[in-house]
Amino acid sequence: MAWDFSTEPEFQQKLEWIRNFVRDEIEPLEVIFPSCEFLPLTDERRRIVDPLKQKVRDQGLWAPHLGPELGGQGFGAVKLTLINEILGRTTWSSIIFGTQAPDTGNAEILARFGTEEQKQRYLTGLLSGEIFSTFSMTEPQGGSDPRVFTTRAVRDGSGKDSDWVINGRKYWSSNASVASFFIVVAITDPDVPVHTGASTFLVPADTPGVRIEATHHLVGSYSHDPGHSLVHYDNVRVPASAMLGEEGHGFGVAQSRLAGGRLHHAMRSIGVAQRAIDAMARRAKSRFTQGSLLADKQLIQEMVADSFVELTQFRLMVLHAAWLVDTAGERAAREEIAACKIATAAVLKSIGLRAIQVHGGLGLTDQMPLTSVLMGGITLGMADGPTEAHKVNLARQILKGYEAEDPVWPSEFLPNRIERAREKYGHLVDRIPALPVSP
Ligand SMILES: Cc1cc2nc3c(=O)[nH]c(=O)nc-3n(C[C@H](O)[C@H](O)[C@H](O)COP(=O)(O)OP(=O)(O)OC[C@H]3O[C@@H](n4cnc5c(N)ncnc54)[C@H](O)[C@@H]3O)c2cc1C
Numbered sequence: 001m002a003w004d005f006s007t008e009p010e011f012q013q014k015l016e017w018i019r020n021f022v023r024d025e026i027e028p029l030e031v032i033f034p035s036c037e038f039l040p041l042t043d044e045r046r047r048i049v050d051p052l053k054q055k056v057r058d059q060g061l062w063a064p065h066l067g068p069e070l071g072g073q074g075f076g077a078v079k080l081t082l083i084n085e086i087l088g089r090t091t092w093s094s095i096i097f098g099t100q101a102p103d104t105g106n107a108e109i110l111a112r113f114g115t116e117e118q119k120q121r122y123l124t125g126l127l128s129g130e131i132f133s134t135f136s137m138t139e140p141q142g143g144s145d146p147r148v149f150t151t152r153a154v155r156d157g158s159g160k161d162s163d164w165v166i167n168g169r170k171y172w173s174s175n176a177s178v179a180s181f182f183i184v185v186a187i188t189d190p191d192v193p194v195h196t197g198a199s200t201f202l203v204p205a206d207t208p209g210v211r212i213e214a215t216h217h218l219v220g221s222y223s224h225d226p227g228h229s230l231v232h233y234d235n236v237r238v239p240a241s242a243m244l245g246e247e248g249h250g251f252g253v254a255q256s257r258l259a260g261g262r263l264h265h266a267m268r269s270i271g272v273a274q275r276a277i278d279a280m281a282r283r284a285k286s287r288f289t290q291g292s293l294l295a296d297k298q299l300i301q302e303m304v305a306d307s308f309v310e311l312t313q314f315r316l317m318v319l320h321a322a323w324l325v326d327t328a329g330e331r332a333a334r335e336e337i338a339a340c341k342i343a344t345a346a347v348l349k350s351i352g353l354r355a356i357q358v359h360g361g362l363g364l365t366d367q368m369p370l371t372s373v374l375m376g377g378i379t380l381g382m383a384d385g386p387t388e389a390h391k392v393n394l395a396r397q398i399l400k401g402y403e404a405e406d407p408v409w410p411s412e413f414l415p416n417r418i419e420r421a422r423e424k425y426g427h428l429v430d431r432i433p434a435l436p437v438s439p
Helices: 009-027 043-058 077-085 092-097 103-113 116-127 248-284 298-326 333-359 360-364 372-380 387-400 415-423
Strands: 134-138 152-155 163-174 177-186 199-206 208-216 228-239
Touching: 009 043, 009 077, 009 092, 043 092, 077 163, 077 248, 077 298, 103 116, 103 134, 103 199, 103 248, 116 134, 116 177, 134 163, 134 228, 163 177, 163 360, 177 228, 177 248, 199 228, 199 248, 248 298, 248 333, 248 372, 298 333, 333 360, 333 372, 333 387
Parallel strands: 134 177
Antiparallel strands: 152 163, 152 177, 163 228, 177 199, 208 228
16 A cells, blocks of 8 residues: 555645744744643734634644544544654644644544533533643552553442542643643452443533642743642542543543644654754854864764654654554554654654754753753653653564564574575575575
8 A cells, every 4th residue: 555645735735834834923922921821812812813713713724633523624644744843843823723732632632432411511611712621540659651550439329329539649731720621541340450340531620629739840831821730539429420431441541632632742742853953953054163164074874864764754653653543543553653752752862862962051951942852752761651661562462463483593594594595595596505504
């Protein structure tokens, strides 16, 4: 099957429009409203943000990750990659285009598993970017391994009129301080392995017993940023209808949002890395030290070349995963998406570090947007599951496709290859190389 990343010329024009719009109209928001993306809109911010969102809608580009049933265009993953790699250049563009994580994934869960009442109450606001949401799965005692999760949901009553009562603590609940609702993963059956014993619940933020105990911020972020919260669910009572998806399928529901989300992060990271390379190249061509421009020094040229190679590989990798999602579905692309998730962190870290290095001391200051590239790499190597866990899972999947063989003389050992060649063509050729060693 041929891989095809081509798009029609009209779409190319849309990409051009997005490129200019992001550069000219959205990038300035970084410095006027730094780190305010996830704060409720004040009148001042609304004066700028609402018209920008309207321009995006007028172009038919609002929420490009969604299908038409949810108000998107159903662009598919390849086109979404081409859009998101431009949007990735600046953090505000996700808000202006309605593609901000974690709301995108939470909206998909609501659309897929929510009741009509839940959708009416939250989905419209979430899709229009008027409210925010939180995905609350990681616990203070660990995020990489769900087997350590202890947050419990216990049924009270029976049938449709029963309630669930949730008790436990969740950590790293991003944007909890501004969220209208939380999607909480809790153990509903402690007697079976966690992957079949957890369920997912929609918990309105104002439910009695939901308490934000602390909010932590990443180094370098502003204190007004909504941050990542430690949330105590203390006898939180929700109706049976709060369960999203089937009982015991909590991780299936979680995965349904995480896989797409990881790919979206990868798409945006292409733009983040490209912006860092652009800055690196401009600086290299401008800065004169030790008798020549940085651009004329081979060690700097190596940094530029290596960055280009890494980003080109990464971009093709993401496009390929996206193409697979479009042609065979997200499930079929699981390994490719995991590979993109692993590569995202690595690419941002190495390109971010080089961009800082080329800028010297200035690159390390808050006057340049470069440490955030490096930090983004470190962060994305942990958020949505750490790189190590993804590598372990990916390797397991890959290894499933192979059979064990002779532990002493592998099939690629020359005598074995000669033996196979002899079987295939021995009757047709005069001389087959002799076996150097008899296995
Ligand atoms: C910016 C940010 C936002 C986040 N947002 C959310 C959110 O909205 N909702 C949410 O539920 N969670 C969120 N998380 C939590 C995130 O999913 C966890 O941080 C992650 O799963 C790791 O869990 P942990 O921090 O408890 O580290 P631990 O589980 O304690 O792991 C520590 C380290 O051990 C290593 N490790 C793990 N497994 C293996 C292995 N198999 N082999 C070798 N080494 C391994 C990794 O290097 C890992 O970083 C967020 C995290 C960050 C950093």
